[in-house]
Amino acid sequence: MGWTPTLPSVKMAALRAAGTALLRPRSGPAPAALGYHKKVVDHYENPRNVGSLDRNDKNVGTGLVGAPACGDVMKLQVQVDENGKIVDARFKTFGCGSAIASSSLATEWVKGKTVDEALKIKNTDIAKELCLPPVKLHCSMLAEDAIKAALADYKLKQDQNKESDKEADNA
Amino acid sequence: MPPLALSPGSTSRRLWNPSRDGDPTSDLGTFQKGTFPRINLNLLLKAQPAGAGRQRPPRTVRSGGAEPAGQCCPRSDTASSSPAVPTEHCGPVPGGPERPSREKQAFSVSHTDWCGDAAVPHVTKSVLTLVISFQLFTIHLQKEQYYSEQHSSLINKAYQTLLNPLSRGLYLLELSGVEPAQETDCDADSAFLMEIMEINEKLEEPKNEDNLEEIETLIKVKQEELTREVTAAFERDDLQEAKKLLAKLKYFANLEDKLKAKKIPS
Numbered sequence: 325m326g327w328t329p330t331l332p333s334v335k336m337a338a339l340r341a342a343g344t345a346l347l348r349p350r351s352g353p354a355p356a357a358l359g360y361h362k363k364v365v366d367h368y369e370n371p372r373n374v375g376s377l378d379r380n381d382k383n384v385g386t387g388l389v390g391a392p393a394c395g396d397v398m399k400l401q402v403q404v405d406e407n408g409k410i411v412d413a414r415f416k417t418f419g420c421g422s423a424i425a426s427s428s429l430a431t432e433w434v435k436g437k438t439v440d441e442a443l444k445i446k447n448t449d450i451a452k453e454l455c456l457p458p459v460k461l462h463c464s465m466l467a468e469d470a471i472k473a474a475l476a477d478y479k480l481k482q483d484q485n486k487e488s489d490k491e492a493d494n495a
Numbered sequence: 496m497p498p499l500a501l502s503p504g505s506t507s508r509r510l511w512n513p514s515r516d517g518d519p520t521s522d523l524g525t526f527q528k529g530t531f532p533r534i535n536l537n538l539l540l541k542a543q544p545a546g547a548g549r550q551r552p553p554r555t556v557r558s559g560g561a562e563p564a565g566q567c568c569p570r571s572d573t574a575s576s577s578p579a580v581p582t583e584h585c586g587p588v589p590g591g592p593e594r595p596s597r598e599k600q601a602f603s604v605s606h607t608d609w610c611g612d613a614a615v616p617h618v619t620k621s622v623l624t625l626v627i628s629f630q631l632f633t634i635h636l637q638k639e640q641y642y643s644e645q646h647s648s649l650i651n652k653a654y655q656t657l658l659n660p661l662s663r664g665l666y667l668l669e670l671s672g673v674e675p676a677q678e679t680d681c682d683a684d685s686a687f688l689m690e691i692m693e694i695n696e697k698l699e700e701p702k703n704e705d706n707l708e709e710i711e712t713l714i715k716v717k718q719e720e721l722t723r724e725v726t727a728a729f730e731r732d733d734l735q736e737a738k739k740l741l742a743k744l745k746y747f748a749n750l751e752d753k754l755k756a757k758k759i760p761s
Contacts, residue, residue, distance in 0.1 A: 390682035392742030418695040444735035469579035469681045
């Protein structure tokens with residue numbers, strides 16, 4: 325009939341090559357153009373509180389969580405003073421823009437709160453603040469889990485320290 | 496060509512009858528076999544009377560009586576009102592091929608048959624029938640094309656799913672009725688996540704660009720190991736274990752993607 329079928333693999337390879345050429349970033353990584361709210365983009369481009377705190381510090385709690393469905397990892401660290409107030413927070417997230425924005429916002433919110441107040445932060449608040457679409461709600465949930473994990477780790481350390489202090493006293 | 500009745504209860508006079516009305520596909524010079532058959536209205540209607548060899552531009556319909564030899568057949572104005580029917584049914588189509596004389600004669604006879612007001616609706620409807628039936632033929636062809644495109648895309652998708660061990664494993668889980676890891680699930684395996692974090696950080700470091708191959712081998716080795724474990728889990732029907740291992744594989748797949756993105760020079 326005059327129509328020669330092209331091998332799908334050839335077509336796919338050609339498409340992939342063309343696509344990669346188009347997707348080559350020009351000035352560093354950029355989030356997906358369509359669909360990200362400007363607040364999310366803001367957190368992505370102007371990240372706040374990125375970094376690490378000393379894990380071994382007794383006042384630092386580290387929360388490390390992962391989302392198995394999408395393969396995102398999130399690390400959130402908090403530094404708590406003697407009064408139980410969170411004075412510093414840092415995060416490191418490897419995942420989509422929404423996950424990064426959620427954890428960034430989480431670190432912003434926990435700063436200045438007490439441990440109990442920080443535990444009250446809900447994923448729905450994060451999602452509302454960032455205007456996350458339904459498909460990205462799990463990112464805010466991950467951020468909430470990260471906060472809880474960090475504070476749980478801090479509490480555990482405090483308990484361990486109290487125990488070791490007691491033992492030191494008893495000895 | 497199956498004749499289409501345009502109105503219920505239409506008589507055979509209204510339907511296109513190849514033996515009576517002529518077969519527009521019979522002229523092989525006009526139609527190429529295997530391509531979309533074009534309607535040569537000229538052949539269909541054979542407006543050119545015997546002996547008239549000159550090319551005439553298509554003329555619009557005029558009301559009038561029977562056609563005198565050598566002139567365009569006048570039709571009543573009702574024929575031109577149908578938009579689907581080209582009105583150049585009189586005179587040869589400009590630039591059309593020279594038709595064999597025998598056909599000219601045969602069709603000029605049928606043309607004069609069709610002359611006159613009584614034949615107008617018949618001609619219009621015959622042409623309309625043909626136009627519609629050929630158009631439907633195209634649509635039918637397009638639909639078939641669409642279906643075959645869909646099929647081939649489905650086959651491609653299936654092949655890609657089965658090729659990649661991660662997607663293959665997830666698909667097998669799905670088939671076995673085990674739900675894959677939900678998006679709201681939280682992974683808390685600290686040691687494993689620490690490992691993933693470290694590899695991620697290594698990838699992010701700019702000075703590590705030379706070590707990309709090293710990281711690549713590391714990721715590959717881990718992936719192969721996990722794939723073997725997943726296979727073993729499936730073999731002994733341990734679907735929950737397979738689910739956990741596939742979740743781990745997902746992290747490494749993400750790392751692989753990031754590494755590939757880094758490798759491509761920007």
